[in-house]
Amino acid sequence: MLKFVTTNPGKVHEAREYLGAETVEQFDFDYTEVQGDDLAAVAAHGAREAYRAVGEPVIVDDSGLFVDALDGFPGPYSSYVEDRLGIERVWRLTEPEDDHSAAFETVVAYCDGDGFEAAPSSVDHDDRRGHDLAADERGGATTDAQVDGETLPVKLFRGRVPGTIVAPRGDGGFGFDPIFEHDGATFAEMDTERKNAVSHRGRALSTFAEWVETTGRI
Ligand code: ITT
Numbered sequence: 268m269l270k271f272v273t274t275n276p277g278k279v280h281e282a283r284e285y286l287g288a289e290t291v292e293q294f295d296f297d298y299t300e301v302q303g304d305d306l307a308a309v310a311a312h313g314a315r316e317a318y319r320a321v322g323e324p325v326i327v328d329d330s331g332l333f334v335d336a337l338d339g340f341p342g343p344y345s346s347y348v349e350d351r352l353g354i355e356r357v358w359r360l361t362e363p364e365d366d367h368s369a370a371f372e373t374v375v376a377y378c379d380g381d382g383f384e385a386a387p388s389s390v391d392h393d394d395r396r397g398h399d400l401a402a403d404e405r406g407g408a409t410t411d412a413q414v415d416g417e418t419l420p421v422k423l424f425r426g427r428v429p430g431t432i433v434a435p436r437g438d439g440g441f442g443f444d445p446i447f448e449h450d451g452a453t454f455a456e457m458d459t460e461r462k463n464a465v466s467h468r469g470r471a472l473s474t475f476a477e478w479v480e481t482t483g484r485i
């Protein structure tokens with residue numbers, strides 16, 4: 268059983284629908300999020316901390332909403348901004364801008380205490396210098412062997428989806444879903460299956476599932 272380390276049951280619901288309810292369970296653990304760090308660094312750090320606490324295979328998902336006209340705000344601060352400002356005010360901040368385009372990004376970090384084979388494919392490259400998206404801009408996998416002098420290996424799976432910031436619509440999903448429109452519907456107007464088929468998390472989970480399938484890792 269894979270532990271999805273998060274305080275957010277909405278993420279686990281999506282992962283269970285994608286990977287199977289028998290495969291994933293929530294481990295409610297609030298790992299340390301280093302303020303201002305990028306998603307990959309937060310996710311990698313969280314996966315190591317959680318693995319040390321749990322001693323079983325874990326995934327951590329760090330996500331953010333990046334609004335182009337606001338220079339990528341709230342990005343890595345999305346959780347704080349949802350709590351303090353709320354999604355309605357993120358819409359109000361964006362509304363007067365000409366450009367309402369945005370993207371959701373997710374980095375899923377996997378850690379089971381063991382190492383990983385060296386880069387077997389084009390989407391799998393060593394990424395010690397930074398955390399830029401892999402060649403396929405909507406997703407990819409990298410091995411994050413050493414960040415901050417850490418030696419516990421972590422595998423990273425990324426997903427990204429472009430969209431538009433709109434006035435809130437819909438009551439499904441969670442977080443910023445009501446103000447994020449993709450293909451004419453907000454994520455809050457989609458059921459989980461439809462959101463997973465296009466979403467940042469769905470893409471990251473699909474790369475993860477492919478990797479689990481080929482490696483037989485879990
Ligand atoms: P954990 O860190 O415990 O996993 P969190 O909700 O704080 O839970 P993140 O830091 O990754 O998770 O999320 C940043 C913010 O983005 C937070 O306010 C989430 O509700 C929101 N968010 C993440 N994924 C989302 C999604 O698929 N749709 C809408 N909002 C999302």
Ligand code: NA
Pocket residue numbers: 300346
């Ligand atoms: Na968080």
